[in-house]
Amino acid sequence: MRPVPTLLSLLTTALLAAPALPVDADNAVPAAESAVTIQPVAAPEGPAEVPSEAVPQAVSKQGVAPETDPEADADAEAEAEPAPANDVPRYLIQKSNSAVHAAMLSPGQRALLAAMPDSFRLPVHARTAPYAPPSAFAALSAADDGKARLDDNGAIYGLGRGLPFPEILSNDPQGGLKAIWNHLLRWRGTGRSRSTVQAVVSEDGTLSLVNVHERSRFLRGIDADAPQRMPLLTQQMFGIAAPPRLAGNLKLVHESLYGVVKAWQRSPDALLSKLRTTTEAGDDTPVIGSDGLYGEDQREGFSGSPERWRWKLAARHELLVPWAAERFHARDRTLEAVLTARHPDAGVLRYEPRRVLQVDALLDADRSGPWPKRSYYIDEASWQVLLVEFYGRDDRLQRVQEVHVRQFGDVLLPAVEVIYDLPSRRYLVSGLETRSGDTVLEAPVAEDFQPGPAVDWAKSVGAVPSPR
Numbered sequence: 001m002r003p004v005p006t007l008l009s010l011l012t013t014a015l016l017a018a019p020a021l022p023v024d025a026d027n028a029v030p031a032a033e034s035a036v037t038i039q040p041v042a043a044p045e046g047p048a049e050v051p052s053e054a055v056p057q058a059v060s061k062q063g064v065a066p067e068t069d070p071e072a073d074a075d076a077e078a079e080a081e082p083a084p085a086n087d088v089p090r091y092l093i094q095k096s097n098s099a100v101h102a103a104m105l106s107p108g109q110r111a112l113l114a115a116m117p118d119s120f121r122l123p124v125h126a127r128t129a130p131y132a133p134p135s136a137f138a139a140l141s142a143a144d145d146g147k148a149r150l151d152d153n154g155a156i157y158g159l160g161r162g163l164p165f166p167e168i169l170s171n172d173p174q175g176g177l178k179a180i181w182n183h184l185l186r187w188r189g190t191g192r193s194r195s196t197v198q199a200v201v202s203e204d205g206t207l208s209l210v211n212v213h214e215r216s217r218f219l220r221g222i223d224a225d226a227p228q229r230m231p232l233l234t235q236q237m238f239g240i241a242a243p244p245r246l247a248g249n250l251k252l253v254h255e256s257l258y259g260v261v262k263a264w265q266r267s268p269d270a271l272l273s274k275l276r277t278t279t280e281a282g283d284d285t286p287v288i289g290s291d292g293l294y295g296e297d298q299r300e301g302f303s304g305s306p307e308r309w310r311w312k313l314a315a316r317h318e319l320l321v322p323w324a325a326e327r328f329h330a331r332d333r334t335l336e337a338v339l340t341a342r343h344p345d346a347g348v349l350r351y352e353p354r355r356v357l358q359v360d361a362l363l364d365a366d367r368s369g370p371w372p373k374r375s376y377y378i379d380e381a382s383w384q385v386l387l388v389e390f391y392g393r394d395d396r397l398q399r400v401q402e403v404h405v406r407q408f409g410d411v412l413l414p415a416v417e418v419i420y421d422l423p424s425r426r427y428l429v430s431g432l433e434t435r436s437g438d439t440v441l442e443a444p445v446a447e448d449f450q451p452g453p454a455v456d457w458a459k460s461v462g463a464v465p466s467p468r
Helices: 007-016 070-079 107-115 135-143 175-184 296-301 451-461
Strands: 091-093 122-124 191-201 207-218 232-242 250-256 261-266 309-322 351-363 373-379 385-391 397-408 411-421 426-432 439-441
Touching (some): 107 397, 122 351, 232 451, 261 451, 296 397, 309 373, 351 385, 411 439
Antiparallel strands (some): 191 426, 207 232, 232 250, 250 261, 351 373
8 A cells, every 4th residue: 555645745746747394105305395595594593402312322402503693604614623522412403393493404304304203313513613625725726716617518628736616606607517516626635445334224224234345546637628638537446345245346437527437347247357348337327236226426425427417506505414424433333233224323423504505406308317306515615515315207305315524634535425215215324434444545546447456456355256
């Protein structure tokens, strides 16, 4: 494993080279009722009392109203601190008091509370300091501000070495597309390795577990004015070590700045150990072992090309969103204790108020897909997608995705993702760590992400077919 280079050396190299919505029998929510305008969010009236019997261990019993004064946002952010070691919730939100906090909840969160009124809780914590990328990256973003531009198809040109659109106005007709490009091109470090558990949890709490190994390399488009050059954006490989029926699955993906994906895959039943090219990659392609609950373009909230969607900046809100997920792991608890029926245990969840952009994405009429509409909630400071809502062809809410992040080095890590399927009452968790050291920041090189070295890497991490 190579040491992580300093940011200075990396950049030097780069320079050179509404009311709660009712849920019907199918747990669906009408999309039309979630429309919002771009305006400050009003504060709820008064605190919400939390019944003592509803408070889990280590949760404060004192009900406290959330701080939602928009004029105080800047001061609150400036005074916020990182989550302390003894960080405890200030209050809980559940179905019985959700109306008081409705202005701070997305339609998807209100739907989850309505669908699981007896058990689903949002533990709300004090606001912590906003994430800031390395200062050198922030300086490059400021220096390059105004250079990036978008064409009629949503492709980006004139990309510099920082964030392409540091400032987005609420009335910008391209604001939604710019926001999702900021998410795709945010600071992610140089690369990482992870060994985690992916789980599908049925309505009765039965776990279907997959042991996943990931290795990723994140790049920047240095000269993006020439689309024919197809600069790479990410290189990633995913290997499955368990269960036996999936062990040995291996997928290598190269994703370019302009949406062209090259992918190679090996299945456990392959007679040869070599990787073969595949067209089953990106967009709605199901992630291996996800039982159809997790598409490849859902990784980290959104990944891949934005070109098949029409993007609109719908609103700016202050909402309660997943943040500082240091406790969301299974290093010191069993998987069964963390992954309970219908939703994860409230003791590992953490939410706090943050300013987010709501970006609605409508599928182009000439494109196909299971979700004609998605709503993304993107943190204004980090540009990380934190919440996603998926609407079916009947324009009703079907799925809700949460991205639970934590700061790891100078990176805001999308540590754990949770996808709730409302009709089936199942959910999926991806990225759950079971041991210390399961995530490592590193600086892999391009040569590691070729079919031959990928097979060698899979062997080294145990992602090999089980004996037949």
